[in-house]
Amino acid sequence: MELLTTTEMAKKWGLSRRRVTTYCTNGRIEGAIMKGNTWLIPDNAIKPEDPRRTRKNSDEIEEGAK
Structure with missing residues (x-):
């Protein structure tokens, strides 16, 4: 197993790097680990x-479109 x-x-x-960090x-x-920062x-x-x-949310959007 490689760590990325x-x-x-x-x-x-x-995705954005920020989304993955979040x-x-x-x-x-x-399995995500923090090494230093x-x-x-x-x-x-x-x-x-x-x-x-x-x-x-998807259902609400579809209902509003009808």
Whole structure:
């Protein structure tokens, strides 16, 4: 298992480095560790769902469009 930085994972997942850092800080990426002031993430970590895009929000948007 290789450990990747937030920049590397951001590129892999198609997210901003800041979003990946936020996921790490909030404990949303299993196996992420802080080494000094750098987050290291297992290369096989699962991309967390974006909490800003929930199913409930999608349903509300669709209901409003009808």
